[in-house]
Amino acid sequence: GAVVSQHPSWVICKSGTSVKIECRSLDFQATTMFWYRQFPKQSLMLMATSNEGSKATYEQGVEKDKFLINHASLTLSTLTVTSAHPEDSSFYICSSQVPSSYNSPLHFGNGTRLTVT
Amino acid sequence: GESVGLHLPTLSVQEGDNSIINCAYSNSASDYFIWYKQESGKGPQFIIDIRSNMDKRQGQRVTVLLNKTVKHLSLQIAATQPGDSAVYFCAGDSGGGADGLTFGKGTHLIIQP
Numbered sequence: 001g002a003v004v005s006q007h008p009s010w011v012i013c014k015s016g017t018s019v020k021i022e023c024r025s026l027d028f029q030a031t032t033m034f035w036y037r038q039f040p041k042q043s044l045m046l047m048a049t050s051n052e053g054s055k056a057t058y059e060q061g062v063e064k065d066k067f068l069i070n071h072a073s074l075t076l077s078t079l080t081v082t083s084a085h086p087e088d089s090s091f092y093i094c095s096s097q098v099p100s101s102y103n104s105p106l107h108f109g110n111g112t113r114l115t116v117t
Numbered sequence: 118g119e120s121v122g123l124h125l126p127t128l129s130v131q132e133g134d135n136s137i138i139n140c141a142y143s144n145s146a147s148d149y150f151i152w153y154k155q156e157s158g159k160g161p162q163f164i165i166d167i168r169s170n171m172d173k174r175q176g177q178r179v180t181v182l183l184n185k186t187v188k189h190l191s192l193q194i195a196a197t198q199p200g201d202s203a204v205y206f207c208a209g210d211s212g213g214g215a216d217g218l219t220f221g222k223g224t225h226l227i228i229q230p
Contacts, residue, residue, distance in 0.1 A: 004160075030182075035216040043220045043222050044206070044220045045219075045220075046217045046219070049217060093160050105163045105166050105219055106151075106163075106208075106217070107163065108153075108162070109160050111158070111160045
């Protein structure tokens with residue numbers, strides 16, 4: 001089945017520093033990847049859609065200059081949290097869909113737990 | 118956009134009993150629904166999906182029912198096991214997957230021994 005690998009699984013950083021999270025599709029080519037954020041005991045909220053070779057599209061209220069997304073290849077998308085602050089501490093999850101039929105499920109990575117101190 | 122919500126935040130069932138988790142949605146244009154299971158500290162795991170041209174779909178120990186008239190879907194888990202303890206999310210899609218999924222709030226399923 002489709003596998004999405006995310007790295008790192010957790011990271012602790014100091015306030016003001018930047019953190020990069022990688023998302024890879026291991027056995028399929030992902031033209032589109034989706035980045036979600038999840039706060040404790042809450043649902044997943046879509047942050048942005050990453051498109052290979054073009055600019056990402058961001059959901060309303062998500063700062064594109066703070067959450068930099070790069071999707072330079074068909075198997076790798078990265079999310080960089082720039083100048084991180086404690087309120088950015090969250091669980092970040094990427095996902096992608098095997099490009100086949102009209103409707104197919106998203107496959108998720110195992111998430112990255114970001115803690116900003 | 119899609120709005121998908123769950124009726125109950127927590128559901129406690131006895132091991133061996135059947136579990137039913139409910140979900141309501143508001144966007145009548147949604148044509149594809151998915152149930153995910155999320156264990157603590159992990160990403161969501163696909164369980165089962167259903168397209169809007171169906172009203173029932175069965176998997177291994179799981180059944181999803183879709184009632185388009187009242188915009189409601191449910192996940193039934195038969196003979197609940199300890200390993201079923203997790204948060205369950207329903208998600209809806211009206212854009213063929215191009216726009217990502219909209220997730221409901223989630224139901225925490227607790228299995229009592």
